[in-house]
Amino acid sequence: MSNLATTVCGLRLRHPIMNGSGLLGSTREEMRILSSWNLAAVVTKTITQRPRAMRKPPNIIYLSDVNALVNSLGLPNPGASGVFELVEEAKSCGIPVIVSVGGNSLEEYLKVSSIAEEAGADAVELNLSCPTAKGYGLDLASEYHALGSIVSNVVGLLKIPVIVKLGVSFRQSLISLAGKALEEGARAITLINSIKVVSIDPEKISYSLSSSDMGYSGAPIYYIGLRAVYEVYREFGAEIIGCGGIRRWTDVASYILAGARSVQIVTSLMRARKPREYVEELLDKLKDWLEAKRFSSIEAAVGYIHKI
Ligand SMILES: Cc1cc2nc3c(=O)[nH]c(=O)nc-3n(C[C@H](O)[C@H](O)[C@H](O)COP(=O)(O)O)c2cc1C
Numbered sequence: 001m002s003n004l005a006t007t008v009c010g011l012r013l014r015h016p017i018m019n020g021s022g023l024l025g026s027t028r029e030e031m032r033i034l035s036s037w038n039l040a041a042v043v044t045k046t047i048t049q050r051p052r053a054m055r056k057p058p059n060i061i062y063l064s065d066v067n068a069l070v071n072s073l074g075l076p077n078p079g080a081s082g083v084f085e086l087v088e089e090a091k092s093c094g095i096p097v098i099v100s101v102g103g104n105s106l107e108e109y110l111k112v113s114s115i116a117e118e119a120g121a122d123a124v125e126l127n128l129s130c131p132t133a134k135g136y137g138l139d140l141a142s143e144y145h146a147l148g149s150i151v152s153n154v155v156g157l158l159k160i161p162v163i164v165k166l167g168v169s170f171r172q173s174l175i176s177l178a179g180k181a182l183e184e185g186a187r188a189i190t191l192i193n194s195i196k197v198v199s200i201d202p203e204k205i206s207y208s209l210s211s212s213d214m215g216y217s218g219a220p221i222y223y224i225g226l227r228a229v230y231e232v233y234r235e236f237g238a239e240i241i242g243c244g245g246i247r248r249w250t251d252v253a254s255y256i257l258a259g260a261r262s263v264q265i266v267t268s269l270m271r272a273r274k275p276r277e278y279v280e281e282l283l284d285k286l287k288d289w290l291e292a293k294r295f296s297s298i299e300a301a302v303g304y305i306h307k308i
Helices: 028-035 080-092 106-119 144-157 174-183 219-236 249-258 267-271 275-292
Strands: 006-008 011-013 017-019 060-063 068-071 097-101 123-127 162-166 188-191 195-197 214-218 240-243 260-265
Touching: 006 260, 017 275, 028 080, 068 219, 068 267, 080 097, 080 106, 097 106, 106 123, 106 144, 123 144, 144 162, 144 174, 162 174, 174 188, 174 219, 188 219, 188 260, 214 219, 214 267, 219 240, 219 249, 240 249, 249 260, 249 275, 260 267, 267 275
Parallel strands: 017 260, 097 123, 123 162, 162 188, 188 240, 240 260
Antiparallel strands: 006 011, 060 068, 068 214, 195 214
16 A cells, blocks of 8 residues: 655654645644644744734735635734744644744744744744745845855754745745755755735725735645746755645645655645545545555655656
């Protein structure tokens, strides 16, 4: 029988599917809900040192014709002191937990990362690509050297693995940022974050949401995420967590063939009526595919497209 187990940055996972940061993951109750969906690991909402409030509405639009979201939530989260109960809840359900860490300075990344480790996180994922909060992620890490210094200092401070989450943007070279993150000791790269966009209402002659800092996610970014994984795997053979636009089991399989060792899903899980059943169906179909294609394991299929 095919083996759905996989490892990424030293974490042994029962199967390759996790939630991506941003879907629930800010309160104990939300972590309990995520933990009941049969995910291989759970990822918290991005946590900053101090609590951040949600932007005033309108802050999210669902585009049903294309299965996509535009959001400008602005990184709402309970702040670093909230991390303890988030980690504790996932742990009490026996699920590995990755704390997503945000910041607008090196010091903030260091502080929140060390609190995450102290709380018992299995890994941290540095969100160096947030498009919806000015001064955070995308703005800060657009500088090759700033990204290098954040990654090397956090890696130097922590014992647990450090994952770096990157995105694609008009202003940065993904390959050079990914290369720098790996050079400075990132154990894995998560690709991709939501893509920075702008939505404009021509009737009101204003932005469609309450801020111009908007992230685009869901089905339309699938091929972009897939290409990002493909490029970074081809360039570096890195450990990658694929994310972006996943809806069907075929999307998961394609991410794995492109080079991802595991995947994260946000928009489709937010829209799923029965998230646990949705995850289980993806896993069943993935198992059938591995068997039909005679892959002995997920790991045997990782990056396979590069071998043909
Ligand atoms: C409502 C919403 C909130 C998000 N919040 C975060 C976040 O806090 N940290 C982060 O790294 N990514 C965040 N993301 C980005 C997702 O983790 C993911 O990278 C992106 O949505 C692409 O995956 P998807 O197409 O499956 O949604 C958010 C996405 C959405 C839709």
